[in-house]
Amino acid sequence: MLKQMKEVNKLEIPFVTLKPMHDEISEELEQAFRKVIKVSNYIQGEECLLFEKEYAEYCKTEHCIGVGNGLDALSLILRAMDIGKGDEVIIPSNTFIATALAVSHTGAKPILVEPEIDTYNIDSSKIERVVNKKTKAIIPVHLQGRPADMEDINKIAKRYDLKVIEDAAQAHGAIYKDRMVGSLSDAAAFSFYPGKNLGALGDGGCITTNNTNIAEKVRMLGNYGSKEKYKHNVLGSNSRLDELQAAFLRVKLRHLDKWNKERVKIANQYITEINNAQVTLPPKWSNTFKHVYHIFAIRSEERDKLENYLNCQGISTVKHYPIPIHYQKAYKSLNYLNVELPLAEEISKTILSIPLYYGMKKKEIDYVIEKINNF
Ligand SMILES: *Cc1c(COP(=O)(O)O)cnc(C)c1O
Numbered sequence: 001m002l003k004q005m006k007e008v009n010k011l012e013i014p015f016v017t018l019k020p021m022h023d024e025i026s027e028e029l030e031q032a033f034r035k036v037i038k039v040s041n042y043i044q045g046e047e048c049l050l051f052e053k054e055y056a057e058y059c060k061t062e063h064c065i066g067v068g069n070g071l072d073a074l075s076l077i078l079r080a081m082d083i084g085k086g087d088e089v090i091i092p093s094n095t096f097i098a099t100a101l102a103v104s105h106t107g108a109k110p111i112l113v114e115p116e117i118d119t120y121n122i123d124s125s126k127i128e129r130v131v132n133k134k135t136k137a138i139i140p141v142h143l144q145g146r147p148a149d150m151e152d153i154n155k156i157a158k159r160y161d162l163k164v165i166e167d168a169a170q171a172h173g174a175i176y177k178d179r180m181v182g183s184l185s186d187a188a189a190f191s192f193y194p195g196k197n198l199g200a201l202g203d204g205g206c207i208t209t210n211n212t213n214i215a216e217k218v219r220m221l222g223n224y225g226s227k228e229k230y231k232h233n234v235l236g237s238n239s240r241l242d243e244l245q246a247a248f249l250r251v252k253l254r255h256l257d258k259w260n261k262e263r264v265k266i267a268n269q270y271i272t273e274i275n276n277a278q279v280t281l282p283p284k285w286s287n288t289f290k291h292v293y294h295i296f297a298i299r300s301e302e303r304d305k306l307e308n309y310l311n312c313q314g315i316s317t318v319k320h321y322p323i324p325i326h327y328q329k330a331y332k333s334l335n336y337l338n339v340e341l342p343l344a345e346e347i348s349k350t351i352l353s354i355p356l357y358y359g360m361k362k363k364e365i366d367y368v369i370e371k372i373n374n375f
Pocket residue numbers: 069070071072095096098099141167169170190191192193203204205
């Protein structure tokens with residue numbers, strides 16, 4: 001009898017589900033789908049143009065260029081800036097592998113700089129010591145949805161004549177000192193991978209910039225190096241935002257602020273109510289750093305035990321990220337194993353992301369808090 005009651009009280013909480021979000025707008029999404037089929041123009045049609053216009057307006061930038069995914073967005077920006085072999089690009093040591101791969105794919109070398117342990121974003125006070133003649137750019141990542149400290153980063157970039165590229169893949173709608181993420185550097189890369197705060201129903205990405213030269217170049221590079229059909233000026237690639245995905249994104253963009261607001265609300269409740277002394281909480285939302293909590297990650301010295309405990313209670317978790325870039329097999333060739341990056345290592349060993357998604361029920365949020373506090 002007791003055992004049965006226990007089972008009844010146990011909840012199953014996924015790490016993330018897009019179902020509540022998409023159920024709410026399924027009618028709008030289906031309409032968008034039908035419209036694209038009716039118009040029957042599947043690459044670079046009206047929907048794509050309109051989405052680019054609307055997303056540029058949202059980010060308060062002059063240009064938005066749709067591309068195939070977030071990785072391509074970063075690579076195309078680097079290529080448009082003529083960054084390549086022999087160059088170095090500074091990135092945070094605790095980011096998703098895509099930030100590093102984009103640099104490597106151009107032939108340049110990613111240089112890893114440690115994050116601040118309390119914000120997880122690149123520590124701007126550690127950037128200058130790695131700058132040298134080969135350094136061409138800095139890619140701050142607005143990790144987990146929190147804007148990086150762009151003022152300091154832009155100051156350093158100005159001092160050494162470096163380009164700045166935001167990796168905004170996790171931070172759609174985040175605001176830094178009253179300015180939208182995506183408008184704070186020479187160019188920004190967004191991903192519309194389904195699970196991101198603004199996600200397509202498949203792959204997608206875009207570049208935002210106020211620099212017309214970069215805008216024209218990335219558009220050309222992602223379209224076979226061509227401005228005019230069958231005239232190819234450079235060795236381009238094929239990376240364009242699908243018309244169908246653009247149509248879905250237009251629908252979803254209209255709801256993004258509401259969804260982000262709910263994420264912040266859940267995060268605030270977590271931050272206020274999780275009081276286990278063994279658990280370190282992520283940074284708070286503030287007027288200066290308007291976090292959008294793409295990921296809500298806690299840290300604990302007992303991470304693996306905590307993870308196992310939560311999973312046994314029916315709460316799914318994810319580690320962002322379990323293996324730092326300098327320990328990845330793919331980066332063995334660059335001899336990264338010789339660099340000391342204790343913070344990236346520490347974070348990979350202690351970090352644990354807990355469920356946070358639009359449509360998460362109050363009793364589910366309460367349950368997660370209760371279980372963490374009981375650990
Ligand atoms: C998701 C992500 C990317 C890559 O985006 P894709 O669309 O999956 O290629 C790049 N950087 C960061 C920080 C990301 O989280």
